[in-house]
Amino acid sequence: MVKVILLNLLRSKYSVESENVKAGTVDFALVQLFARHPGMQRQDFEAAVLFVNGVRLDRVNRFQTELHDGDEVVFTHFVGGG
Amino acid sequence: MGIDTDRQFEGNLGIMTPAEWERMSFQRVLVVGLGGLGGHVAAGLARLGVRSLVLVDFDRFDASNLNRQLYATHATIGKYKAEVLYDELKKIRSGIDLEVHYVRIEDLDPAIFDRVDMIVDAVDAIPTKRYLETMATVHDRPLLHGAVGGWYGQIGVLSPGSQLLHDLYAGADEGIERDLGSPTFTPAVVANMMLAEFVKHVLKRPGVVLDEIMMVDLLHHDYRVVTRRKR
Structure with missing residues (x-):
């Protein structure tokens, strides 16, 4: 299984901290997530920063990234205020 | 101005030995940005006992700072933040060595980074955060990073060579603090979490958020390292 973690804005908006989903791609992980939480909007995830096992993925084609059992995926946002 | 006393730092000695305090106190720290984060960090460093600070902020206090910035008052609106911090930190410790600059850090001679032991990123501009990460590498100094927006924050001590801020912010110029x-x-x-990391880093305590970024969520009290340390 793959652990998908929502932080900051996404966690606040959807009241979901984490879900375990089947391995595949990031996109497949989102499909499973949205099936369980029909109110979730894909655009919110497209606007988020994505880490897989602690490494930030570039925006290009990141949803096609393959995920394996044991991987940890974090969707979050950065802040830049001082 | 008050008179410094031998007792004023004794409250810190429960978590460090007098020798460790002495070592910490001789750190020379550059604090860039003296707003919400930087005002608290600079005051905290003075109260920890750090003897020498370089303070940089081009900005002046205005009314929109009153909700959160330590030394923003109706009496200080319109004054340079660095100027106000100079006066206030001298009230905490009259003998503290302070160097203040009322300009953008990018406009200062980069040699300033060679004259400090640590750089504090307390600025509110992402391009400047990337600049500080680059300067920390070029001048071989650790960078204490902090950022805030809404209920959320980020902290981490970044070693020279770090690309974490460049990676995290990529080409962005602002984050969710805008909204x-x-x-x-x-x-x-x-x-104050940054101050704890400062102490842990200088005293080589375990648990320092080193070469990682911790995301802070005060709404859910979730504190989580999201970046993986490169080994």
Whole structure:
């Protein structure tokens, strides 16, 4: 299984901290997530920063990234205020 | 101005030996940005006992700072933040060595980075955060990073060579603070977490958020390292 973690804005908006989903791609992980939480909007995830096992993925084609059992995926946002 | 006493730092000696305090106190720290984070960080460094600070902020206090910035008062609106901090920190410790600059850090001679032991990123501009990460590498200094927005914050001590901020912010110029603002409590909490990391880093304590970035969520009290340390 793959652990998908929502932080900051996404966690606040959807009241979901984490879900375990089947391995595949990031996109497949989102499909499973949205099936369980029909109110979730894909655009919110497209606007988020994505880490897989602690490494930030570039925006290009990141949803096609393959995920394996044991991987940890974090969707979050950065802040830049001082 | 008050008179410094031998007792004023004794409250810190429960978590460090007198020799460790002495070592910490001789750190020379550059604090860039003296707003919500930087005001608390600079005051905290003085109260920890750090003897020498370089303070940089081009900005002046205005009314929108009153909700969160430590030394923003109706009496200080319109004054340079660095000027106000100079006066206030001298009230905490009259003998503290302070060098203040009322300009953008990018406009200062980069040699300033060679004259400090640590750089504090307390700025509110992402391009400047990337600049500080680059300067920390070029001048071989650790960077204490902090950032806030809404209920959320980030902290981490970054070693020279770090690309974490460049990676995290990529080409962005602003984050969710644009919409969420900066409430009264978040900068104070995050600034004091930065101070804890400063002490842990200088005294080589375990548990320092080193070459990682911890995301802070005060709404859910979730504190989580999201980046993986490169080994």
